Amino acid sequence: MSLDPKVREFAAENHKAVLSTYRRDGATQMSIVTTGPYKDGIAFSTTQDRAKLRNLERDPRCSLLVSKDNWWGYLVLEGKAQIISAKTASADELRDAMRDVYSAASGKEHPDWDEYDEAMRKENRVTVVVVPDKVYGTSL
Numbered sequence: 001m002s003l004d005p006k007v008r009e010f011a012a013e014n015h016k017a018v019l020s021t022y023r024r025d026g027a028t029q030m031s032i033v034t035t036g037p038y039k040d041g042i043a044f045s046t047t048q049d050r051a052k053l054r055n056l057e058r059d060p061r062c063s064l065l066v067s068k069d070n071w072w073g074y075l076v077l078e079g080k081a082q083i084i085s086a087k088t089a090s091a092d093e094l095r096d097a098m099r100d101v102y103s104a105a106s107g108k109e110h111p112d113w114d115e116y117d118e119a120m121r122k123e124n125r126v127t128v129v130v131v132p133d134k135v136y137g138t139s140l
Contacts, residue, residue: 003040003132010075010139011037011066015105017044019130020063021055021081029055035066036104041131042066042077043101048085048124056081056128064130065137073139077132085126095120097127 017035020028031052033044042064046053056062060080067074084097098120103109110116 003037003042004135006140007042007075007077007132007135008037011035011042012104012107014066014068014073015107016069016071017042017064017066019044019052020065021052022059022061023051023055024058033064034105035064036101036106038097038101038104038127038129041079041082041129043097043127043129044105045098045101045120045125045127048126053083053126053128056083062130068139073137075135075137075139077130078134079130079132082129082131083126084129094127098125101127 015034017033019031019033023029029051035042035044062081064077065074084094086094095117
């Protein structure tokens with residue numbers, strides 16, 4: 001499913017989000033993330049030691065609420081997470097995904113990409129892309 005242009009535009013302008021994943025016991029776990037549009041979904045980065053990543057590796061189903069700064073306009077994406085990591089991509093693909101997601105989520109280029117790349121490696125970061133099956137909310 002290609003990301004609807006309205007959803008892409010909203011996600012490019014609004015970066016606050018809440019991710020819902022499923023814990024091992026089936027309970028919902030929520031995390032605050034900073035997001036941006038990326039390919040066919042909305043993406044963020046996280047470290048490999050986070051519960052959200054472990055949950056998504058076990059069960060990729062998730063929901064992502066992307067909100068305006070004032071929380072009075074939002075979109076919810078329900079779908080599955082695609083994880084881009086050293087396990088699933090080449091070093092160049094992971095680096096490029098991390099850079100693209102940084103730019104999309106921050107709305108700017110990093111002033112020193114080499115420094116950024118090294119920090120992402122040291123932090124063991126991965127990119128998570130929420131690819132929606134369904135999108136709804138007040139901002140469509």
